[in-house]
Amino acid sequence: xxxxxxxxxxxxxxxxxxxxxxxxxxxxxxxxxxxxxxxxxxxxxxxxxxxxxxxxxxxxxxxxxxxxxxxxxxxxxxxxxxxxxxxxxxxxxxxxxxxxxxxxxxxxxxxxxxxxxxxxxxxxxxxxxxxxxxxxxxxxxxxxxxxxxxxxxxxxxxxxxxxxxxxxxxxxxxxxxxxxxxxxxxxxxxxxxxxxxxxxxxxxxxxxxxxxxxxxxxxxxxxxxxxxxxxxxxxxxxxxxxxxxxxxxxxxxxxxxxxxxxxxxxxxxxxxxxxxxxxxxxx
Amino acid sequence: xxxxxxxxxxxxxxxxxxxxxxxxxxxxxxxxxxxxxxxxxxxxxxxxxxxxxxxxxxxxxxxxxxxxxxxxxxxxxxxxxxxxxxxxxxxxxxxxxxxxxxxxxxxxxxxxxxxxxxxxxxxxxxxxxxxxxxxxxxxxxxxxxxxxxxxxxxxxxxxxxxxxxxxxxxxxxxxxxxxxxxxxxxxxxxxxxxxxxxxxxxxxxxxxxxxxxxxxxxxxxxxxxxxxxxxxxxxxxxxxxxxxxxxxxxxxxxxxxxxxxxxx
Numbered sequence: 223x224x225x226x227x228x229x230x231x232x233x234x235x236x237x238x239x240x241x242x243x244x245x246x247x248x249x250x251x252x253x254x255x256x257x258x259x260x261x262x263x264x265x266x267x268x269x270x271x272x273x274x275x276x277x278x279x280x281x282x283x284x285x286x287x288x289x290x291x292x293x294x295x296x297x298x299x300x301x302x303x304x305x306x307x308x309x310x311x312x313x314x315x316x317x318x319x320x321x322x323x324x325x326x327x328x329x330x331x332x333x334x335x336x337x338x339x340x341x342x343x344x345x346x347x348x349x350x351x352x353x354x355x356x357x358x359x360x361x362x363x364x365x366x367x368x369x370x371x372x373x374x375x376x377x378x379x380x381x382x383x384x385x386x387x388x389x390x391x392x393x394x395x396x397x398x399x400x401x402x403x404x405x406x407x408x409x410x411x412x413x414x415x416x417x418x419x420x421x422x423x424x425x426x427x428x429x430x431x432x433x434x435x436x437x438x439x440x441x442x443x444x445x446x447x448x449x450x451x452x453x454x455x456x457x458x459x460x461x462x463x464x465x466x467x468x469x470x471x472x473x474x475x476x477x478x479x480x481x482x483x484x485x486x487x488x489x490x491x492x493x494x495x496x497x498x499x500x501x502x503x504x505x
Numbered sequence: 506x507x508x509x510x511x512x513x514x515x516x517x518x519x520x521x522x523x524x525x526x527x528x529x530x531x532x533x534x535x536x537x538x539x540x541x542x543x544x545x546x547x548x549x550x551x552x553x554x555x556x557x558x559x560x561x562x563x564x565x566x567x568x569x570x571x572x573x574x575x576x577x578x579x580x581x582x583x584x585x586x587x588x589x590x591x592x593x594x595x596x597x598x599x600x601x602x603x604x605x606x607x608x609x610x611x612x613x614x615x616x617x618x619x620x621x622x623x624x625x626x627x628x629x630x631x632x633x634x635x636x637x638x639x640x641x642x643x644x645x646x647x648x649x650x651x652x653x654x655x656x657x658x659x660x661x662x663x664x665x666x667x668x669x670x671x672x673x674x675x676x677x678x679x680x681x682x683x684x685x686x687x688x689x690x691x692x693x694x695x696x697x698x699x700x701x702x703x704x705x706x707x708x709x710x711x712x713x714x715x716x717x718x719x720x721x722x723x724x725x726x727x728x729x730x731x732x733x734x735x736x737x738x739x740x741x742x743x744x745x746x747x748x749x750x751x752x753x754x755x756x757x758x759x760x761x762x763x764x765x766x767x768x769x
Contacts (some may be wrong), residue, residue, distance in 0.1 A: 316668065
């Protein structure tokens with residue numbers, strides 16, 4: 223809540239003020255019980271929102287609970303306190319309005335790439351023929367038209383991510399949740415994937431929650447970068463609007479002086495806060 | 506690639522030639538006045554070969570092969586179906602699995618041969634007592650594999666399918682079922698082999714037809730040639746079945762990385 227209040231005035235006026243709130247986390251806290259006894263507060267009460275059409279990255283050191291927050295937003299994990307609102311409705315159970323691109327491989331290995339994409343429509347009642355046709359279209363859009371009949375193990379890591387992206391986007395979810403989706407890829411592939419993602423996103427501007435530990439990637443892609451402190455008791459320690467012009471090239475934007483200024487400003491805060499968090503942890 | 510596989514085949518044939526050569530020399534050429542492999546105990550390769558040919562030419566063998574094959578297939582199908590059903594059920598109902606755990610272990614630890622007389626008592630000397638023996642062997646292989654397969658579905662794949670909007674039924678069909686089947690198929694060689702073992706051992710212990718019966722009958726009259734001929738046909742039979750299983754497996758597990766299927 224505190225973050226939302228702080229962010230509101232500094233919001234760039236690029237988007238209309240009327241844009242609806244897609245995701246609102248209200249005092250969400252997550253605790254895990256470890257070995258039946260000790261309670262471990264992974265995430266301290268956290269509040270923030272993602273507006274419709276907004277691309278928000280969540281950045282923080284490994285193990286800070288970024289993915290946990292994403293799982294809460296997806297409805298895969300129930301918060302210990304607080305609640306999640308999706309387009310103004312309180313979330314109960316799975317978040318049906320969102321698509322989730324996982325960090326690990328989540329394709330069904332026994333289905334071909336095409337079937338993996340088509341199944342996302344089929345489970346909602348689309349006839350198989352139509353679903354396959356749509357899936358073929360999406361395979362083309364992620365640049366894998368010639369790889370439809372491949373199985374997951376016959377694709378490279380980057381190709382598997384593309385299939386995963388097609389699988390998520392074919393359902394046209396209004397919210398896109400991404401958990402370090404390009405984490406295991408090499409630097410070049412990451413930038414290519416970043417551009418692919420930006421291109422697809424620009425078509426209908428979904429609300430995006432993008433978790434990453436790579437600050438540069440976050441700035442290159444997002445409208446806003448949210449910084450989280452290291453866990454346990456992780457919390458939001460910074461919220462920075464990124465007012466770089468769109469459309470962007472995820473690789474070339476990194477050479478922009480404005481990008482450097484933003485990177486420096488955010489990194490200075492991040493470093494300071496992270497150092498503080500470590501000191502607190504050490505005490 | 507081609508040359509390498511030809512060379513491999515040549516070496517494989519060489520092993521057979523050397524083995525048969527030793528057998529032949531030992532059984533028909535006296536060394537220092539003594540037969541190294543006396544004919545009474547070891548027969549001779551030529552006699553065995555002639556007996557095999559005779560069995561096929563007279564057509565006597567086909568009936569036995571057919572009976573053994575029927576028993577094997579029935580044992581495999583019934584044992585697999587039971588293993589899949591119970592494996593699934595246990596994996597989805599941890600309480601049931603926990604309750605039956607000690608009994609499953611107990612029955613599985615039992616050497617199946619001791620069950621053969623009971624099955625004969627219950628089901629008679631026909632094919633069903635052999636099928637039952639095979640089923641007790643196949644069931645556990647399939648059961649453990651399916652149980653494992655359902656338990657070890659990747660949680661990420663599962664979460665992804667859930668986020669996709671799959672209902673429990675769809676999860677079963679598109680995630681649990683293929684995963685369990687893939688585990689079952691990866692044990693196909695073992696379970697088909699066990700089905701055959703059940704059939705042959707059952708026949709051996711009491712029956713009126715089948716390869717096991719053929720071998721047992723020859724043994725009863727010290728007809729070593731007959732025993733060896735039966736063993737030879739049995740091995741060839743196993744090789745053919747194993748080859749068929751490999752074909753089926755390759756077709757069904759096409760999505761698996763090659764290493765897991767076995768390269769040829």
